[in-house]
Amino acid sequence: MVYRKLDELTDDEVYAAYAPPAPDWLRVNFVSSADGAATLEGLSGPLSGEEDKRVFKVLRARCDVLLAGSGTVKAEGYGPLVLSPERMAWRKAQGLPEVPVMAVVSRSLAGLDPAMGIFTLAPRRPIVVVPADLPEATVGPFREVADVIAAGTGAVDFPAALAALRELGLRQILCEGGPRVFGELIADDLVDELDLTVSPLLVGAGPVRVAEGPAAKDARPLELRHVLEAGGNLILRYLRGSTDE
Structure with a gap:
């Protein structure tokens, strides 16, 4: 230590x-x-x-990806995931994209709006992680501004969701x-x-x-x-x- x-x-x-x-x-x-x-x-x-x-x-x-629950995103006022020029330069030197991907986890998408800056102003297309049985009428508007990972019934299945992130090449996951x-x-x-x-x-x-x-x-x-x-x-x-x- x-x-x-x-x-x-x-x-x-x-x-x-x-x-x-x-x-x-x-x-x-x-x-x-x-x-x-x-x-x-x-x-x-x-x-x-x-x-x-x-x-x-x-x-x-x-x-590679920043994971946060929708309650935290709303309460803490998350905006688009951006980094300083120095941090972006460091990532570029490591062979990484200039910014990570933002992934928002939500059981119901209640309180989230696809017009929020975390989606519309994101430098990389964000992800929403939701249960697979969430109605398409609820999920559909978010498909315009984010990729959707659907995993679980009634609640998010986190092992399946993390596996899906890693299949996308997002292997280093930071949860806030x-x-x-x-x-x-x-x-x-x-x-x-x-x-x-x-x-x-x-x-x-x-x-x-x-x-x-x-x-x-x-x-x-x-x-x-x-x-x-x-x-x-x-x-x-x-x-x-x-x-x-």
Whole structure:
């Protein structure tokens, strides 16, 4: 396990610190308060600061596809997935498209509008992931602005959805939540890595945890690979087992 101060690392060192151990990899990125809250005033944004956003941006630059639940997309006000010129240049140097693909997971598409900028202004055609039995009258308008992955009945089948993403060549998957999506991924034993920023705040009772939803059959052991400190934030990287050794 490595402990470093984030501001002592070059950009190249931060990219190297988050190199994926395998071609197919699912990492989840979250922030929580010191007492375990996933939100402050209903949003995760206020728990985050400029310090941990440096890692946040590296994780986005490293992925093929950014996966997020529709509730998170709406609550956090996601716009089109764009990167800075420096991040795009880094991706181009790695032989990657300049930006990742955005994939929005939704059980019903309620509250989403195909006219939203996350779809219409996207530099790469986004994806919506929905249950296969969702009525075509609901899904149809989104086909104009996004590709559709239909998996599951009544709810999204995450193993099938991830397999479909990888069939499209989107093998490095970054999930930014929300807690329900993270809980589903844990229950299906699909999480390879958790990148968790612990913010130096006490929020108190009320907000949800970073994982909600169905109970997992067993606890999954993780290995702490590094701790980066930035402005009182602890930026933790956990991997399942010892997959790259």
